Amino acid sequence: xxxxxxxxxxxxxxxxxxxxxxxxAVAIAAAFAAGAVFILAIGESPVSVYGxxxxxxxxxxxGLGQVLFKATPLIFTGLSVALAFKAGLFNxxxxxxxxxxxFAVAWVGFTLSGLPGVLLVxxxxxxxxxxxxxxxxxxxxxxxxxxxHEVINTIMLNFVAIALTGYFVTHVYFVPxxxxxxxxxxxxxxxxxxxxxxxxxxxxxxxxxxxALGIAVAVYFxxxxxxxxxxxxxxxxxxxxxxxxxxxxxxxxxxxxxxxxALAGLVGVDFVMGYKYYYEGGFSSGLGFMGIAVxxxxxxHPLGVVLAAFLFGALSYGGLVINAVVPKELVxxxxxxxxxxxxxxxxVFGQLAASFKRGRPG
Amino acid sequence: xxxxxKSGTDSPSIPFLKMEGIxxxxxxxxxxxxxxxxxxxxxxxxxxxxxxxxxSTLMRILYGxxxxxxxxxxxxxxxxxxxxPADAISLGIGMVHQHFMLVPPLSVTENVVxxxxxxxxxxxxxxxxxxxxxKELSETFALAVDPDARVEELSVGAQQRVEIVxxxxxxxxxxxxxxxxxxxxxxETESLFVILRRLKEQGKTIIFITHKLSEVMxxxxxxxxxxxxxxxxxxxxxxxxxxELATLMVGRKVLLEVEKGAPARGETVLELKDVHALGxxxxxxxxxxxxxxxxxxxxxxxxxxxxxxxxxxxxITGLRKPSSGSLRLLERxxxxxxxxxxxxxxxxxxPEDRLKRGLVPAFxxxxxxxLGSHFxxxxxxxxxxxxxxxxxxxxSVLRRFDVRPxxxxxxxxxxxxxxxxxxxxxxxxxxxxxLLVASQPTRGVDIGAIEFIHRNLIAQRDRGCAVLLVxxxxxxxxxxxxxxxVIYEGRIVGTVDSTQADEKKLGMMMMxxxxxxxxxxxxxxx
Numbered sequence: 001x002x003x004x005x006x007x008x009x010x011x012x013x014x015x016x017x018x019x020x021x022x023x024x025a026v027a028i029a030a031a032f033a034a035g036a037v038f039i040l041a042i043g044e045s046p047v048s049v050y051g052x053x054x055x056x057x058x059x060x061x062x063g064l065g066q067v068l069f070k071a072t073p074l075i076f077t078g079l080s081v082a083l084a085f086k087a088g089l090f091n092x093x094x095x096x097x098x099x100x101x102x103f104a105v106a107w108v109g110f111t112l113s114g115l116p117g118v119l120l121v122x123x124x125x126x127x128x129x130x131x132x133x134x135x136x137x138x139x140x141x142x143x144x145x146x147x148x149h150e151v152i153n154t155i156m157l158n159f160v161a162i163a164l165t166g167y168f169v170t171h172v173y174f175v176p177x178x179x180x181x182x183x184x185x186x187x188x189x190x191x192x193x194x195x196x197x198x199x200x201x202x203x204x205x206x207x208x209x210x211x212a213l214g215i216a217v218a219v220y221f222x223x224x225x226x227x228x229x230x231x232x233x234x235x236x237x238x239x240x241x242x243x244x245x246x247x248x249x250x251x252x253x254x255x256x257x258x259x260x261x262a263l264a265g266l267v268g269v270d271f272v273m274g275y276k277y278y279y280e281g282g283f284s285s286g287l288g289f290m291g292i293a294v295x296x297x298x299x300x301h302p303l304g305v306v307l308a309a310f311l312f313g314a315l316s317y318g319g320l321v322i323n324a325v326v327p328k329e330l331v332x333x334x335x336x337x338x339x340x341x342x343x344x345x346x347x348v349f350g351q352l353a354a355s356f357k358r359g360r361p362g
Numbered sequence: 363x364x365x366x367x368k369s370g371t372d373s374p375s376i377p378f379l380k381m382e383g384i385x386x387x388x389x390x391x392x393x394x395x396x397x398x399x400x401x402x403x404x405x406x407x408x409x410x411x412x413x414x415x416x417x418s419t420l421m422r423i424l425y426g427x428x429x430x431x432x433x434x435x436x437x438x439x440x441x442x443x444x445x446x447p448a449d450a451i452s453l454g455i456g457m458v459h460q461h462f463m464l465v466p467p468l469s470v471t472e473n474v475v476x477x478x479x480x481x482x483x484x485x486x487x488x489x490x491x492x493x494x495x496x497k498e499l500s501e502t503f504a505l506a507v508d509p510d511a512r513v514e515e516l517s518v519g520a521q522q523r524v525e526i527v528x529x530x531x532x533x534x535x536x537x538x539x540x541x542x543x544x545x546x547x548x549x550e551t552e553s554l555f556v557i558l559r560r561l562k563e564q565g566k567t568i569i570f571i572t573h574k575l576s577e578v579m580x581x582x583x584x585x586x587x588x589x590x591x592x593x594x595x596x597x598x599x600x601x602x603x604x605x606e607l608a609t610l611m612v613g614r615k616v617l618l619e620v621e622k623g624a625p626a627r628g629e630t631v632l633e634l635k636d637v638h639a640l641g642x643x644x645x646x647x648x649x650x651x652x653x654x655x656x657x658x659x660x661x662x663x664x665x666x667x668x669x670x671x672x673x674x675x676x677x678i679t680g681l682r683k684p685s686s687g688s689l690r691l692l693e694r695x696x697x698x699x700x701x702x703x704x705x706x707x708x709x710x711x712x713p714e715d716r717l718k719r720g721l722v723p724a725f726x727x728x729x730x731x732x733l734g735s736h737f738x739x740x741x742x743x744x745x746x747x748x749x750x751x752x753x754x755x756x757x758s759v760l761r762r763f764d765v766r767p768x769x770x771x772x773x774x775x776x777x778x779x780x781x782x783x784x785x786x787x788x789x790x791x792x793x794x795x796x797l798l799v800a801s802q803p804t805r806g807v808d809i810g811a812i813e814f815i816h817r818n819l820i821a822q823r824d825r826g827c828a829v830l831l832v833x834x835x836x837x838x839x840x841x842x843x844x845x846x847x848v849i850y851e852g853r854i855v856g857t858v859d860s861t862q863a864d865e866k867k868l869g870m871m872m873m874x875x876x877x878x879x880x881x882x883x884x885x886x887x888x
Contacts, residue, residue: 227736246705
């Protein structure tokens with residue numbers, strides 16, 4: 001009896017571990033195998049291409065800095081999508097939320113330029129979170145109040161956000177002849193890692209990376225150690241039981257979408273405060289959508305999200321490294337295959353279909 | 363473990379079906395362990411056992427859905443080997459599953475022929491001929507099935523009869539019915555039994571899976587009892603009784619009758635006055651409910667399913683807003699309060715569907731045990747959950763309510779149905795509620811757990827809790843309740859003292875909504 005339950009516990013643990021690691025590992029292996037076929041097809045050697053990919057990204061500090069730089073915004077958007085997923089919501093709107101948040105960071109940065117850095121830096125960070133939060137709260141409210149599905153509304157709000165920020169940057173707050181705003185105040189700019197570690201010289205990776213890692217830890221504690229995280233997870237796993245347990249489905253939906261948006265909005269800290277020092281129209285080109293892939297690959301767990309963001313960061317910088325030998329689109333193929341296998345290996349579409357069927361909450 | 367020699371008063375020494383030494387191992391469970399089963403021609407043979415005893419596995423092997431790891435099967439004395447249900451069907455074995463395999467928008471005849479479509483001249487589907495055959499079968503066996511009716515318009519009982527026609531159409535001689543009465547009302551169960559007797563008269567052999575012992579005594583000729591994958595008893599129904607069968611099933615002596623003293627009725631805890639509410643599809647479902655539950659008593663609510671029981675429970679627990687009327691809890695107006703406010707006021711709720719409402723199956727046992735108290739001390743402060751208190755609580759509830767395995771970190775979905783139910787009961791009772799709303803508290807759990815849950819409901823009553831018990835199981839209502847209210851079309855049509863109630867009287871009220879005059883507590887109550 002005790003040995004059987006011990007055996008079953010070990011079996012459970014092994015299955016859990018296989019579920020967590022197995023699918024992403026298979027996905028990555030499958031992607032590199034399929035990529036090898038493409039490389040062979042254009043007459044190159046997979047070993048040398050992959051060797052170059054690896055040495056160019058993790059083989060030297062500049063490459064590593066570039067990988068970390070590419071990974072930073074993906075940690076924010078990956079956490080954003082993952083947190084909403086945990087509450088049973090599909091936030092396809094991280095893209096729009098990060099546009100609004102990033103613009104808000106820049107606006108505060110150049111408008112309140114008279115403030116000292118010790119005030120302005122936190123204000124800029126808060127502005128990014130608040131802008132994204134607002135853009136996430138809207139579809140959350142529409143869902144809880146009217147039962148309008150968040151997938152549709154977040155997609156629509158992406159277009160609105162891009163158009164709105166595009167209007168601001170071309171008609172209201174622009175430097176003539178450019179598509180960017182004026183610079184933020186110098187005291188709102190945050191240091192790059194090269195200022196502490198010269199080995200990263202030339203790479204724009206900046207201290208917002210540590211903010212991203214800290215936020216990942218915070219998201220973990222929020223989800224698993226606080227009563228509100230408990231409520232969101234219950235809501236995501238079984239809304240009817242959550243309601244039975246005294247959890248308000250409507251309030252939980254708004255809270256989850258608001259927090260999710262805030263996480264996406266923090267992308268602006270990296271882009272504006274650490275990299276360009278101004279807002280630039282069309283700067284993201286899909287970071288929010290990549291966040292969906294990062295969250296999927298990371299199994300919606302903060303640690304998984306961080307690792308997945310590093311992988312996708314490495315692939316996206318690696319594409320530039322190998323561009324001399326093979327087209328950089330190769331890494332897009334790799335990314336695509338990783339996502340396909342992860343989706344096939346988990347039940348994402350089943351969950352999506354169920355959430356549509358459930359329709360209106362409450 | 364070897365079964366006693368089969369008796370065969372007038373049957374030849376060869377049983378119609380013989381399964382011998384059947385074993386089947388799943389990943390971690392030995393589902394069947396050298397099981398033997400002999401079924402004589404033309405008898406109704408009950409197969410009983412608790413959940414997980416291996417009944418369904420044995421029947422799936424017989425129907426060709428699983429292959430046994432070892433063992434042999436004989437039909438009419440000839441060894442048979444079944445590789446698929448198609449093999450079983452060709453040998454005249456048919457099975458009615460617990461979940462019907464019907465296509466709702468199609469007609470009865472279309473459903474019956476699905477998979478064995480009769481053809482005319484080799485190409486044209488002969489639906490007309492099939493419909494006549496369905497009609498003929500329906501008449502022979504008193505099945506009362508209209509060949510042209512759409513399945514989606516039929517009641518659950520009628521759909522079950524369509525399943526029976528379906529297997530008869532394929533020439534079944536041996537019918538396996540997997541817990542057929544689990545989905546039926548008492549009246550539908552009665553008419554199913556009439557059909558089973560007719561099938562038996564016509565020479566069919568029936569294996570009837572159940573865990574309701576009263577049904578075994580009523581309908582079967584012989585009975586095989588399984589426990590932990592093994593056959594532990596093979597008896598003639600006439601030579602046994604429910605106590606003996608229960609003891610065999612559970613492996614220890616079980617109290618089938620609930621022992622309880624007279625209620626010590628106190629103040630009014632819950633009072634509903636003329637409550638109206640809409641149902642799931644926005645139709646008026648509660649249409650003027652008035653009732654009262656006092657501390658120290660169990661009020662049973664009896665009724666045919668779908669007369670507003672679900673909505674009544676949801677209104678009382680805050681899950682559904684009443685459209686008019688008032689609710690009072692201990693002199694306080696609670697009309698329209700949220701589920702969380704109800705929880706804070708001391709209302710506990712054992713929901714009718716444990717996987718849908720009662721548990722978050724992917725959560726651990728200890729997480730499930732704080733659902734509904736997770737927002738307040740001792741389990742949470744303003745922000746943080748208190749992990750030591752949550753874990754300690756899990757340990758103590760698991761021990762007190764004998765939930766197995768006693769592993770707080772296991773996900774709740776990996777527990778058996780009976781233990782999941784004990785988990786919910788333990789969570790709700792450990793709140794020390796002032797009002798306990800128990801809806802179908804023992805649905806789908808086995809005898810051992812039923813006994814345990816019943817004892818605990820009585821203990822709550824004796825502690826001074828007001829208990830509202832809603833159950834589709836009349837015998838449960840009768841044995842636990844102090845008073846019984848009958849619900850019919852969204853109203854309470856009468857309340858009787860349980861000492862003056864019996865199954866027949868309640869059944870009439872449930873079906874017609876009319877209170878027999880001499881019980882005269884008046885329609886509704888005030």
